[in-house]
Amino acid sequence: MIKPKLTVMAALVAASFSSQAEVELGGSTSFEGRYFLQDAAYPGQPRTQASIAIEPEAYTEWNDGQDSLLFKPFARLDNQDDERTHWDVRELQWLHVADEWETRVGIGKVFWGQTESLHLVDIINQTDMVEQVDGEDKLGQPMVNFTTYGDWGTASAYILPYFRERTFPGVDGRLRPPLPIVSDRAQYESDAEQNHIDFALRYQNSFGDYEVGLSYFNGTTREPELSVAQEEITDPYIFPYYAQIQQFGLDMLKVQGSWLLKFEGIYREGQSEDFLAAVAGFERTAVGVLGTTHDLGFLMEYQYDERENNFFATGQNDLMAGVRWSFNDIDGTEVLAGFVQDLDESATYNAFVEASSRITDNWRWKVDAYLFSSDDETDTFYYMRRDDHLQVTLEYFF
């Protein structure tokens, strides 16, 4: 007697689940090839590199859309670099929305800030450094987030119970310093290490032509300091050190006709030196240039950082100039090209071109090129001076 009852119940549960909670599936997969234009600076590094990546996505909502669940894992398989072969949960998040507040619980992604060439204020998510050299890919961050909003703006509080370490290319990969960075030997200021509970606050609002954001972060720095382990003379390596920091951030944007004026500034305490860093600039877009339907946007940003020697603080006194060219065609063709010049060292610069377009409704191609130059041995780009590369990606959306 129990058996049929169970079957009926199971059927009912399945029926109610499928009728009320429809699961949307989607995502993308990509095929990528990299070609390095110069011989490697360090032995064992490859000239070419190929990989595939997949990022599926499952989404369901219930309660009239007030509750939703999103699951977005990610995996990459690289034929050269074991460290670049990795997987991550980009998002696994329950979102509950009420009239004047919302909560997000799980693993999520948060972006803060306004500028294009640097994302100083953006601190919640760890950078996935093996993905792209531009640092725009992020690892999923476990969080409990509460956000409330009204006419007075939006206020968010975050409790971040687990720390994600930055990923680094392995010895068999390019875009790395001469010594291997050994993530497993990471050191922490806090005894709790990755289990230190961080927290963050943010207020954000629009005032007519202005967008203003104020933020505060207290916890483990996302940007480690790199040190060489001296005791291992035969097999030296670099280890990341994660200090406890406080960071105050301000980001602003002003719309002024066709101009967007942007600013981000931070003050951070707790690492080997307390410092200020800022980036300010503009973007101006001209629509319908030269009688076409193309848009041409000009970007310029000045980067300032008080730190003298930090592997990740490349913008100490640098100027970025760029062009964003949108074809406005059916294929959605776009090209972004930029140049970042160090104003102290004329030989230190990097340049990039990121172009993409649609082939069909499901396929898209991307061609990215990154060039680095430096003759200053203490500079980050010095390690990558021979890592100029061309990257071709075919992306399929399902």
Place this chain on the structure above:
Amino acid sequence: MQYLKRINSWFLLVAVALAMPAFADEKSEKQGLKIAKERKDRDRGWQNSVAEITMILRNASGQEATREMRVDTLEMEEDGDKALTVFDSPRDVSGTAFLSFSHAMEPDEQWIYLPAIKRVKRIASRNKSGPFMSSEFAFEDMTSFEVEKFKYDFLREDTYQGDKVFVIEQIPQDEFSGYSKQIVWIDQKHYRVRKVDFFDKKGDELKTLEFEEYESYEVDGTTFWRPQRSYMYNHQTGKSTELVTENLKFKQDLDESDFDKNSLRRAR
């Protein structure tokens, strides 16, 4: 005396001839404005709406591409309307959301949400003449009609597809508009826009927009008309865009909190 009389009447004739256009202008401007106000008045009180829209892009050689989107719109009584557009296709832009606040006199405010990087970006709203999602519709064609946006002139009465229409000219008051003028066909019975001719900054004919398959909707006892099909043809490039509205519903319990940056971040 006879001579003086003749001069007098001749002078009168000249004076009248000179005064006529000015006199007619003022009158036709008033009449044009009256029609525009009536058009707006007949479209007040619909509160809010949700719709699914298919956009069909065609280039001069007949190549076609379709885009799916959902549009939520909130009527603002003392201001331009608010709209949230979420794209479902093509797949690579799926989840991209676009929020716009139209204003009558000030520049519009616009934000775009890019789901891949979770980033809300403000858009410089002076770029209103740019194409909306690669279509022949410009951003300014997608924003709500507000009387103060134009200066009007009544041109003539006419018939359009068997219906009596007013033909009026409207000149954008915003110097950043991509148009020098628009000629608008409005039917006399319901004050629905049936056709618009757009002229570029040089004064050349640029685009023609036709609204078809009007259907009526009842909201709190008032009738509102919405076209099920909008067809925009670009005379200079031979490209065209068709918007097909599906599942249009009014009074969907939307309020201003559904049209802020938080709503943009959770739109999907």
